[in-house]
Amino acid sequence: MSQKARCYAEISRSQIAANYRAVKTAAGPAADVICVVKADAYGHGSVEVSRTLCREGARWLAVSSVEEGITLRRAGIDCRVLVMAGVMPWEYEALREFRLTPVAHSLDDLRRLDEVRTPENAAPIDVHLKIDTGMDRLGTLASAAEIAAVVLALRNVRVEGLMSHFASAADFNSPQTEDQIRLFEAMSRELNELGVRPPISHFSSTNAIAFPRPGATLSMVRPGHAIYGYVSNARGTFRAPALHVSPALSWRTRIVTVKDIPAGAKVGYGGSFVAPAPMRIAVLAAGYADGVPHRLSNKGKVIAGGTLAPILGTVSMDLTTIDITPTPQLQPGDEVTLLGREGDVSLDAQQIARTAGTISYNILCGISARVKRFYVD
Ligand SMILES: *Cc1c(COP(=O)(O)O)cnc(C)c1O
Numbered sequence: 001m002s003q004k005a006r007c008y009a010e011i012s013r014s015q016i017a018a019n020y021r022a023v024k025t026a027a028g029p030a031a032d033v034i035c036v037v038k039a040d041a042y043g044h045g046s047v048e049v050s051r052t053l054c055r056e057g058a059r060w061l062a063v064s065s066v067e068e069g070i071t072l073r074r075a076g077i078d079c080r081v082l083v084m085a086g087v088m089p090w091e092y093e094a095l096r097e098f099r100l101t102p103v104a105h106s107l108d109d110l111r112r113l114d115e116v117r118t119p120e121n122a123a124p125i126d127v128h129l130k131i132d133t134g135m136d137r138l139g140t141l142a143s144a145a146e147i148a149a150v151v152l153a154l155r156n157v158r159v160e161g162l163m164s165h166f167a168s169a170a171d172f173n174s175p176q177t178e179d180q181i182r183l184f185e186a187m188s189r190e191l192n193e194l195g196v197r198p199p200i201s202h203f204s205s206t207n208a209i210a211f212p213r214p215g216a217t218l219s220m221v222r223p224g225h226a227i228y229g230y231v232s233n234a235r236g237t238f239r240a241p242a243l244h245v246s247p248a249l250s251w252r253t254r255i256v257t258v259k260d261i262p263a264g265a266k267v268g269y270g271g272s273f274v275a276p277a278p279m280r281i282a283v284l285a286a287g288y289a290d291g292v293p294h295r296l297s298n299k300g301k302v303i304a305g306g307t308l309a310p311i312l313g314t315v316s317m318d319l320t321t322i323d324i325t326p327t328p329q330l331q332p333g334d335e336v337t338l339l340g341r342e343g344d345v346s347l348d349a350q351q352i353a354r355t356a357g358t359i360s361y362n363i364l365c366g367i368s369a370r371v372k373r374f375y376v377d
Contacts, residue, residue: 002335006285007253009370011044013052016246019227020056025222026209026243034060034082034202036224041257043291043367044228044249047075048375053227054079055075062222067090069100081126082161087140092116096125103128103163105138107150118156126162129198131187133180135167144190144321146271151196161200162188166216169207172236181215207232210241230270230349230360247348250340251367253286255304255332258324267321267359268313273298279325282309284336287318290365292338293356300355303337303345305330 003010018096023033029077035058041049050061050072061077063069064085071258073176083102087109093116095102104110104127113127129147132139140147147223151159164184168176184203191197202220204212210231211219229247267273268285282304297314305327312321324330340346348358356363 002252003372003374005254005372005374007370008251008374009043009367010250010374010376011048012248013048013375013377015229015246016044016049016227017056017295019229019245019248020058022225023221024210024214027204027217030219031217032220033058033062034062034220034222035227036062036084036205036222037072037227038062038064038084038224039365040068042224042228042361043364045373045375046072047077047174049227049374050075050077050079051145054312060220062224066098066100066102070094070098073098073100087113096122100254101126101128101160103130103138104159105130106140107146109161110150110154114154116156116267122156124154124156124158126160127157127189128163128200128202129159130337131162131164131184133164133183135165135186137163137167144187144194144196146306148194148196151191152194159196159198161202161220162191162303163202163222164200166203166205166208169204169213169216170199170211170234172211172233172234172238176237177216181213187213189295192237206230206243207234210234210243211238212242213278225361230364232360233323233350247340249296249367250372251338252335252340253284253320253338255282255291255330255334255336256285256319257283258330266313268297268342269316270314273313273321274336279323280328281312282322282324282330282336284320284322285318286338286371287316287320289317290371291368291370292320293352293358293363293366295358296352296358300352301347303340303342303347305334306342306345308345308347309336337341341373 037046060080062082069081083330130139204221206225208216229245266274300311301308309322349363353360
């Protein structure tokens with residue numbers, strides 16, 4: 001379908017829903033799914049994506065910040081919302097007001113949360129405690145005894161969940177994932193013996209769901225990338241992914257102008273592309289301010305007139321030039337696909353990322369706010 005916009009992303013609700021169902025199947029009937037909708041749902045629009053997921057039966061969403069959680073609440077989204085990347089000191093009171101569930105990353109976090117002003121007779125606030133099992137980013141390195149001493153003294157906080165995060169779940173050449181699982185199991189066991197028994201535990205994001213290992217699934221899983229239709233490539237010896245998803249987002253732009261240039265013409269800033277022969281070029285209404293990586297200069301491709309068309313010269317802020325010599329029928333106003341499918345030709349975020357020297361997550365999150373989002377069923 002084509003939309004009236006210079007540059008737009010079209011998101012398929014039914015594909016988001018199908019990807020969610022695929023994750024549920026892969027995780028098995030015993031595991032609930034926390035859908036990660038941080039960073040505006042990886043560029044897909046957190047409110048619409050969350051509505052779609054809740055309609056599909058999702059009971060948990062996860063975001064990075066309190067601000068992202070408030071955006072969901074203000075849009076009327078009622079699922080549980082986990083805030084995974086830290087709460088700032090001025091945000092503590094908003095947790096209760098907006099019914100957000102914070103992740104605590106240290107024993108100090110737990111103590112600070114416990115000190116937040118609480119209305120008389122209010123129920124304790126639920127918190128998930130993150131254990132650093134070897135990623136050395138967020139999460140506590142405290143021992144089970146130290147954790148238990150703090151947790152058992154909490155008055156306004158209930159530790160509802162215990163969680164961790166894998167650093168290398170798609171890498172079967174590394175023992176890191178098994179090491180992390182072993183550490184988490186030992187921690188859960190020791191905490192249990194000390195009387196700390198959170199009812200929920202979760203560890204796996206997309207890669208650990210797609211390439212499962214014993215002990216990784218627990219009571220919930222936390223997919224982001226898979227919800228949007230992507231699974232990373234695994235390394236080493238592994239079983240084929242247990243998860244089949246497809247991209248939910250297409251990204252398109254329009255041709256602003258078309259022209260014929262002579263041999264020797266220099267295209268764009270710095271004249272880094274020199275036409276080897278007469279060519280027909282099209283200038284597109286999208287540039288790095290829309291999220292087209294500057295690194296695609298003279299390297300990337302788009303789909304124009306149903307075929308791959310190379311990017312010529314440097315990607316500029318608002319414009320990108322392509323070669324349309326093989327498709328001279330293209331006219332100003334015609335649509336070009338930056339990410340998506342035209343007939344049998346497709347380009348996904350992983351292919352674009354490879355050319356740009358980055359990762360698919362970066363491509364999706366990089367589609368800027370200026371790019372209009374449209375939703376189709
Ligand atoms: C982003 C994130 C996820 C989701 O990761 P994907 O690889 O996109 O599935 C899960 N857990 C945490 C803590 C995250 O930060």
